[in-house]
Amino acid sequence: MDLTFQFNWSAALASIPYLLPGIPYTLLISFGGLAIGFFIGIFFGLLRISPVRWLRWPAIFYIEVFRGTPILVQVLFIFYGLPQLLGGPINALVAGIAAIAINSGAYISEIVRGGVQSIERGQREASLSLGLSRTQSFRYIIWPQAFRRMIPPLGNQGIISIKDTSLFSVIGVGELVRQGQIYIATTFTALEVYFMVALMYLAITWTLSLILRQLERRGLVGQ
Amino acid sequence: MTTDTPTAAQPIVHMQQVNKHFGSLHVLKDIELSVEPGEVVVIIGASGSGKSTLIRCINGLEEFQSGHIEVDGNPLTPYGKSSKALQTIRTEVGMVFQQFNLFPHLSVRDNVTLAPIKVRGVSRQQASSTAQRLLERVGISDQADKYPSQLSGGQQQRVALARALAMEPRLMLFDEPTSALDPEMIGEVLDAMRELAREGMTMMIVTHEMGFAREVADRVIYIHSGQIVEQGPPAAVFDNPQHARTQSFLSRVLKH
Numbered sequence: 246m247d248l249t250f251q252f253n254w255s256a257a258l259a260s261i262p263y264l265l266p267g268i269p270y271t272l273l274i275s276f277g278g279l280a281i282g283f284f285i286g287i288f289f290g291l292l293r294i295s296p297v298r299w300l301r302w303p304a305i306f307y308i309e310v311f312r313g314t315p316i317l318v319q320v321l322f323i324f325y326g327l328p329q330l331l332g333g334p335i336n337a338l339v340a341g342i343a344a345i346a347i348n349s350g351a352y353i354s355e356i357v358r359g360g361v362q363s364i365e366r367g368q369r370e371a372s373l374s375l376g377l378s379r380t381q382s383f384r385y386i387i388w389p390q391a392f393r394r395m396i397p398p399l400g401n402q403g404i405i406s407i408k409d410t411s412l413f414s415v416i417g418v419g420e421l422v423r424q425g426q427i428y429i430a431t432t433f434t435a436l437e438v439y440f441m442v443a444l445m446y447l448a449i450t451w452t453l454s455l456i457l458r459q460l461e462r463r464g465l466v467g468q
Numbered sequence: 469m470t471t472d473t474p475t476a477a478q479p480i481v482h483m484q485q486v487n488k489h490f491g492s493l494h495v496l497k498d499i500e501l502s503v504e505p506g507e508v509v510v511i512i513g514a515s516g517s518g519k520s521t522l523i524r525c526i527n528g529l530e531e532f533q534s535g536h537i538e539v540d541g542n543p544l545t546p547y548g549k550s551s552k553a554l555q556t557i558r559t560e561v562g563m564v565f566q567q568f569n570l571f572p573h574l575s576v577r578d579n580v581t582l583a584p585i586k587v588r589g590v591s592r593q594q595a596s597s598t599a600q601r602l603l604e605r606v607g608i609s610d611q612a613d614k615y616p617s618q619l620s621g622g623q624q625q626r627v628a629l630a631r632a633l634a635m636e637p638r639l640m641l642f643d644e645p646t647s648a649l650d651p652e653m654i655g656e657v658l659d660a661m662r663e664l665a666r667e668g669m670t671m672m673i674v675t676h677e678m679g680f681a682r683e684v685a686d687r688v689i690y691i692h693s694g695q696i697v698e699q700g701p702p703a704a705v706f707d708n709p710q711h712a713r714t715q716s717f718l719s720r721v722l723k724h
Contacts, residue, residue: 370529371569371628375583375635376559385582389573 257437260428264441267424271449274338274420275407278345282406283399285346286353293358304354311351317412320344324416341413341420349406356398360391400457404450411446421445478541480505480639480670481526486535488521488694495521496532497694503639508671510681510702513691514717519674522691523641526672527561528554540638559587562632566644568624570616570631576603577612580631588635595634602630606660622653626660633664640664642673678721682706690714 292304311319324340364387372382414423425442429435479502488496495518503509511519524530526539528548537544540560542553571579580602581595590598603609606626608619616624625645632640642661646654658680665671665684675681681688681702688705690698690713698705698714706722709715 365567365569367565367567367569368571371563371565371571372583374527374529374558374561374563375631376555376587377583378555381586385586386571390571393573 252440253434253437256432256434257441260425260432260434260438260441263428264421264424264438264445267419267421268445268449270338270418270420270423271407271410271446274341274345274410274413274418275403275449277342278410279349279403279406281342281346282349282353285350286357289350289354290357290361293354294361308351308354311347312355316344316348316409317415319348320413320416337413337416337418340416341410341418344413345406345409348409349402352402352405353399356395356402357391359398360395361387363394364390396457396461400453403453403457407450407453408446477505479503480540481672482536482538483525484536486525486532486537488518488525488530488532495694496525499535499694499696501689501696503670503672505638505670506668508665508669508673508684508686509689510673510675510685510687511689511691512675512678512681512717512721517691518694519691520643523563523643523672523674526639526641527558527563529563559635560638561641562635562637562639563641563643564625564628564632564645566647568616568621568628568648570624570628572616574615575612576608576614576616576619576627579616579627580634583631584634598634599630602633603627605633605663606630607656620653621649622656625649625653625657629657629660629664637669639670639672642671642675644674644676646675646677676721678706678718690717692717 289304289307292300293308295301295304320340323343324335324337328334368386368390369382372386373379377385410420411422413420414426417423421442425438429438432438481501481503483499483501486496486499487494499522501522511522513519521530525532525537525544528544531547532544534546539557542557542560544554544557545551548554571582574582577596577599580599581592584590584595584598585592600609600612603612606629608623608626608630611619611623611627616627619627629645645661646657649657654677658677661671661673662680662684673681673685683702685702687699688702689696690705690709690711692713698709698711705714706718709718
């Protein structure tokens with residue numbers, strides 16, 4: 246018998262129908278979590294640059310805690326730890342979305358802070374000198390410009406979070422990696438299946454990159 | 469310009485004993501200053517003398533620590549944050565900045581119409597026609613659909629002027645409006661300002677353009693390290709300065 250292992254293309258192709266059901270879960274956890282994380286990020290990012298110290302402090306605390314601990318520990322804490330407090334189990338999908346939300350939220354807070362702080366002081370001064378209130382100045386002048394600058398780092402964070410969902414196979418959500426593991430358990434074709442799993446992540450992240458590049462190109466108009 | 473008829477009207481700007489500190493730096497020292505409606509006041513002085521800070525106190529971009537400022541009857545108080553009076557003052561006082569500070573994400577037209585629409589509640593249509601008229605007045609009516617980055621520095625500064633005028637200000641502040649411009653573009657901005665002065669706008673101008681100051685100013689104020697050292701009609705200040713500091717400053721800037 247030949248002991249050198251050959252890459253078996255037909256085994257790789259055969260795994261596709263079993264892997265595909267993982268994609269909706271991967272997308273749901275990623276984009277659901279990121280959508281919530283985006284709002285968390287705006288909220289804490291703006292608190293972080295508040296002139297009021299006691300508003301800034303909770304934001305710094307949040308960012309440091311969730312940026313400074315591994316997302317794997319965060320999801321394990323939510324899925325296995327929190328039920329002890331709540332007295333009931335947490336749905337694995339919900340736990341996954343929550344972990345992406347709080348984790349990406351911490352990074353997005355910093356992206357929001359950086360974006361807003363990157364806008365020249367003169368923009369704010371010009372808008373205030375025209376009689377705009379601080380809220381109007383932020384809404385019509387600062388934020389639209391800051392958001393354009395935030396698109397590249399937000400895209401980066403999106404890609405990181407999509408890949409982070411692969412860790413959630415440990416809590417049994419049927420996302421891509423989990424689907425692959427289940428399939429490998431019966432076929433022992435780890436090489437082919439993980440190769441296909443990797444390809445599927447690449448397809449998702451690459452699509453996102455293309456969309457972002459388009460957005461950036463359009464966002465540059467008028468800058 | 470210089471009609472010395474005593475006006476019964478109250479001054480549009482009234483500063484009393486105004487002091488400002490940046491940390492341990494005493495930037496404005498006991499400033500006493502009144503500006504009459506229609507008056508064109510040019511403030512000169514070395515960089516860091518406090519001249520920009522002085523006009524930035526008038527629309528609350530800088531706060532001051534003691535004294536009293538009244539703008540068209542609206543009082544500004546020391547350490548005053550965003551009071552109602554400050555808001556009123558800002559809608560009545562226009563400002564043109566050294567770096568133009570146009571809004572890069574908005575078209576020229578939107579730069580000019582934003583504040584009238586959002587602050588004054590003017591209809592978009594009316595704001596647009598006013599904008600068109602103002603852009604014509606500063607000579608850039610054909611650029612309304614462009615973005616600021618597509619314009620030259622001189623054109624950008626004229627848009628900034630139109631943007632400020634769209635709020636129909638009672639007073640215009642100019643903070644070194646030509647200092648960031650290439651030499652060949654200074655003239656077009658000064659022309660627009662000259663025109664505005666001729667129409668009777670009350671103006672306070674911080675500038676290094678001495679020829680322009682001599683020509684349009686009703687009064688020239690020389691500031692040295694936060695103090696008003698000397699003031700008077702341009703002919704008096706430029707040709708016959710009374711103080712040694714003014715003399716040495718002028719001899720340095722008028723040499724070239």
